[in-house]
Amino acid sequence: MRIEYTGTSELSGSLMVIDGVLGVGYDELAEITLRGGGRRQGRVIAVDGSRAVIQVFEGTRGISLENSRTHFTGAPLKLALSTEILGRVFDGVGRPADGLGEIFPKERRDINGSVINPVSRKYPRECIYTGISAIDATATLIRGQKLPVFSGAGMKHNELAAQMVRQAKIGDGSNFAIVFAAMGVKNDVADFFRKSFEDAGAIGRVVMFLNLASDPIIERIITPRCALTAAEYLAFTHGYHVLVIMTDMSSYCEALREFSSSKGEIPSRKGFPSYMYSDLASIYERAGQIHGKKGSVTQVPILTMPNDDISHPIPDLTGYITEGQIVLSREMELAGIYPPISILSSLSRLMKDGIGEGFTREDHAELSNQLFASYSKVQDARSLASVIGEDELSPTDKKYIEFGRRLENAYIRQDINENRTITQTLDMAWDILSLLPREELDRVGERLLDKYYRT
Amino acid sequence: MKNKDTAYYIHGVNGPVIDVRGGTGLSMLDMVRVGELRLPGEVVSVSKSGATVQVYEDTSGLCHGQPVYPALAPLSIDLGPGLLGNIFDGIARPLKKIEESSGVFITRGIDIPTLDPGKLWDVTVNIKEGDFVGEGTVFAECEETQAVRHRALVPPGVSGVALSVKPSGKYATSDVIATLRLKNGSEHQLTLSHKWPIRVPRPVNERLPISRPMITGQRVIDTLFPVGRGGCAAIPGPFGAGKTMVQHQLAKWADADIIVYLGCGERGNEMTQVLEEFSELTDPKTGRPLMERTILIANTSNMPVAAREASIYTGVTIAEYYRDMGYHVALMADSTSRWAEALREISGRLEEMPAEEAFPAYLPSRLAEFYERAGLMKTLSGSEGSITIIGAVSPQGGDFSEPVTQNTKRFARCFWALDRSLAYARHFPAINWNGSYSEYFIDLAPWYDAELGSDFTAKRQRIINILHEESALQEIVKLIGSDILPDDQKLTIETARLIKTGFLQQNAFHKTDTYMPLPVQYDMMELILRLFDGAKTLTEKKIPLSLLRDTGVFAELMKMKFDLGEGAGKDRKYFEELIDSAVAKVLTENE
Missing domain, CATH: 3.40.50.300 (P-loop containing nucleotide triphosphate hydrolases)
Structure with missing residues (x-):
């Protein structure tokens, strides 16, 4: 029997309260029909006796205390899945948005997913070459990793992500797929990505979930969960290697804050809810590889740091959950360097086990350590030069200045279509490191120095 | 929807927190099982109208009116052989067993005991009938892993005379090994495992x-x-x-x-x-x-x-x-x-x-x-x-x-x-x-001096002093560069660099550097100070520090951490001679 509740007893922000309901579960999906014919969806976010509080995805505009009928579906929001989703575009809550009609579902899955048992996880070790030197050598992307891009408004994070998609060898041949989730981005950004997937000839392997800047913010909280449910389905049921690009996580967090304050929750730092860490973790932790399953889920979330502040709660909590970060630098962006990757603050936590002999090349680990150590000395030399002038520097410091200049302009800088092999990248790094006197290279063993240091 | 087994039911749900009604018999920090799935939870507040429970699993789908089953005991875990080598979730459920029962994704409402009830342990019993056994006594032992022997303990608060004792042999964790008669006349059965409430510290002497x-x-x-x-x-x-x-x-x-x-x-x-x-x-x-x-x-x-x-x-x-x-x-x-x-x-x-x-x-x-x-x-x-x-x-x-x-x-x-x-x-x-x-160093200093040499504390202090001096000097270097500093200050900077790179930095992925025995750490510290003192004699004689640096002795000490230690090739004596000869060479050439 289909039970519908007529009217509501309270409306506030995106929340709708219905009294006198029985047997409604926490987190259940509700379908709301308006008298004028509109249909909306919502989610039960609190149960208190016979009172249920519903968060309406599309917002409560136009709903009055009397003009709605609500039906509780008895289950949380589920996403319809089959391999037909490849090549399709959905809205922020997983409804087809490309006019091609509903998909024929093989199964429906709860978008909240389930926790992967740590015992069942396979520790990721295979690297994904992106063809971008500043990533491949010093912040190597590993299959099954979650590696966010920390950017700022106006920087070239979209171009970088698109280049990674174009160049990265995500799978070995035909078994790769890309899941793209847009949260609160402008329509032209979504178009930019669509076009670059087309250019890469991959549009048939892309699943897009779009919640654009003008779409309801409550849907934004659902969008990444839909995207990851689709990614997990492709990876662990059908063996695809899936790269998930989510942009912009800052919009997501702001939606979370807006929603939290509308519920009257006690705010924590900068008004964000105290559960934001757990909430972000429930998204980011849905990456990885599993024993006995062929596929993998690799995440590259993009976030714009408000005011370029890396200690802002959004990048801060993200950095504590993800396995490293790629940080873009305003300074390099202004200097016209693309990609503007700040290699000192970028990090890949999983690279240590996926590089070196048998994976990339024997010198990779020590070389990348040396690059970090030497480049951090460049910063010291530069700040000294800004006080006493470059001419007054010691000969060694002058070499460091030159080393830094070359590193940024020849090694980090690369063309938006330039795809370097790992050997090219590592050799190039040695060429530039060899500008420094050999005894300054204290992170590399003698044997490797003999072999690679250029005199 | 009232359940005949329990009077308690869910009234409200807010994330992991549940409002329970139906009675006043729940105590603070008692365990309960919530809903049809019997999700584990713990009572965190009690009032006349009901109680608030925090639930240890995702609460999706819980409804008003679903039953809540009280366990009438605080949140406790089983302690016994079988813990070592295992991985558990936050309330001590074994994740490997969970994988066997629910696959790679963890599902809700799984109730698997912490310790494997079917596993038999080869137990040596240490007590005999008629013995008085006090709390904390090791009444039996078994090999938990090849590395660790498990000592089965009489639980705190239990002591009495052993009425019956089973012989050594193979037992599961819940098999009764001995029966005690307690002071108050009641009996207590000893098993390899016992329960303990996690929020209560176990007593000690x-x-x-x-x-x-x-x-x-x-x-x-x-x-x-x-x-x-x-x-x-x-x-x-x-x-x-x-x-x-x-x-x-x-x-x-x-x-x-x-x-x-x-x-x-x-x-x-x-x-x-x-x-x-x-x-x-x-x-x-x-x-x-x-x-x-x-x-x-x-x-x-x-x-x-x-x-x-x-x-x-x-x-x-x-x-x-x-x-x-x-x-x-x-x-x-x-x-x-x-x-x-x-x-x-x-x-x-x-x-x-x-x-x-x-x-x-x-x-x-x-x-x-x-x-x-x-x-x-x-x-x-x-x-x-x-x-x-x-x-x-x-x-x-x-x-x-x-x-x-x-x-x-x-x-x-x-x-x-x-x-x-x-x-x-x-x-x-x-x-x-x-x-x-x-703050422990003061308590530990006697141990260090006794184990490693009476001057350990003093040497350590010198190392710390050099590092502190250097960080003060760095303020000046940032403004004017290090070239202008006098030689004795340059020496402080150079030595601090050696301490930082050559001593404090440690490579976790290097075969020998990942773990350095304490005596070798002491040797390294001594070698660094030996070089510092040697160089000091030069700077006091106004011989430029750069001459000593050119001998390569600093660079060699920078990498001594890879050369010292067992089987790594060079020993302390080698470096002592290296330092002494470098200092002597510069001294004779410039006097």
Whole structure:
């Protein structure tokens, strides 16, 4: 029997309260029909006796205390899945948005997913070459990793992500797929990505979930969960290697804050809810590889740091959950360097086990350590030069200045279509490191120095 | 929808917090089972109208009116053989068994006992009929893993005369091995395992003063900022500074008998890594895989938040259990900030009045309770055991003035401050020598001087002084460059560089450098000071420091950490001669 509740007893922000309901579960999906014919969806976010509080995805505009009928579906929001989703575009809550009609579902899955048992996880070790030197050598992307891009408004994070998609060898041949989730981005950004997937000839392997800047913010909280449910389905049921690009996580967090304050929750730092860490973790932790399953889920979330502040709660909590970060630098962006990757603050936590002999090349680990150590000395030399002038520097410091200049302009800088092999990248790094006197290279063993240091 | 088995039912649901009605018989911190799925939960507040329960699993789908089953006992875990080498969730359910029953994704409402009830242990019984057995007595033993013998304990609060005792043989954890008659005339059956409520510290005979360090093989820790065996240390640091790396290194190399590694709100892949790596690495003491002395507790960041709050108590209770057997236990908690945040999240849902940064006002007292469960103890049976707690702290934005770091500082006497700029330069472990301290060193100094040479303390102090002097000099160098400094100050800078790169920096992935025995650390310290003193005689004679530097002796000492130690090729004598001859050569050429 289909039970519908007529009217509501309270409306506030995106929340709708219905009294006198029985047997409604926490987190259940509700379908709301308006008298004028509109249909909306919502989610039960609190149960208190016979009172249920519903968060309406599309917002409560136009709903009055009397003009709605609500039906509780008895289950949380589920996403319809089959391999037909490849090549399709959905809205922020997983409804087809490309006019091609509903998909024929093989199964429906709860978008909240389930926790992967740590015992069942396979520790990721295979690297994904992106063809971008500043990533491949010093912040190597590993299959099954979650590696966010920390950017700022106006920087070239979209171009970088698109280049990674174009160049990265995500799978070995035909078994790769890309899941793209847009949260609160402008329509032209979504178009930019669509076009670059087309250019890469991959549009048939892309699943897009779009919640654009003008779409309801409550849907934004659902969008990444839909995207990851689709990614997990492709990876662990059908063996695809899936790269998930989510942009912009800052919009997501702001939606979370807006929603939290509308519920009257006690705010924590900068008004964000105290559960934001757990909430972000429930998204980011849905990456990885599993024993006995062929596929993998690799995440590259993009976030714009408000005011370029890396200690802002959004990048801060993200950095504590993800396995490293790629940080873009305003300074390099202004200097016209693309990609503007700040290699000192970028990090890949999983690279240590996926590089070196048998994976990339024997010198990779020590070389990348040396690059970090030497480049951090460049910063010291530069700040000294800004006080006493470059001419007054010691000969060694002058070499460091030159080393830094070359590193940024020849090694980090690369063309938006330039795809370097790992050997090219590592050799190039040695060429530039060899500008420094050999005894300054204290992170590399003698044997490797003999072999690679250029005199 | 009332259930005939129980009067209690769900009234309201708000995230992990549930409002229960139907009676007044629930006590604070009692366990309950919630809903048709019987999800585990714990009572956190009681009022006339009902009780509030925090649920250790996702509460999706719970409805008004569903039954709540009281367990009428506090949240307890089973302690017994079978813990070692295993991985558990925050309330001690075995994750390997969960995988067998529910597959790669964890489903809800799984009720699997902590210890495998079917496994038989080869037990040697230590008591006989008629014996009087006191609390904490080791009444039986078995080989839990090849590395560790499990000592079955008479539970605290139980003592009496053995009425019947089974012979040595194969027993499961719940088989009765002996029956005691207690003072009050009742009988108590002893089994290999017993239950203990996780929020109650296990009793001990007395607390002993801390007198020796926990040796970790990490130079910056052992030599500069040691933690006492039975002490507490905190590792605060922003993300990417290497907290987890330090924790892993300590878990691998610390000279503890048992390691409890608690992944509290951290990454799933990190727990997988510990599990894989520790199964492959061998413990130098026993020659067995490290996993055989390790217990992992995993509440990854996407697991339920209420279980995160419970997980540190689960960890420390297990640690106390092994301490009571007379073992030295190290508990790595990574990270206590996530636990504090779980506390905050639940406090917010309970609508409690928030204190600083929305943390509840009882945060400091909870932290104190946790860290006080560490210590060097005389156990109930009279042996000596200890728990050393190493707690990682993840301060928001890397700002050490936030409440969790500040309160932890009050209770942990050893503070290893990780530094983002050191991490950026890939100086690992990125423990900042200027911001860190160990209050234990005063207690431990006699041990160091007795074990390593009477001048250890003095030498260590000289090293610290050089580092401090250098950081003051760096202020000047930043303004005018180092070339203009007089030679004796240049020497301080050069030596500090040697200490930083050659001594404090340690490569966790290098075969020998990953663990350095304390005597070799002492040798290195002495060699650095020998070079410093030798160079000093030159600068006093106004001979330029650059001449000594040109001999390459600094560069060679910079890499001595890879050459010293067992089987690495060179010994202390080689470097002593190297230093002396370099100094002598420069001296004779310039006098």
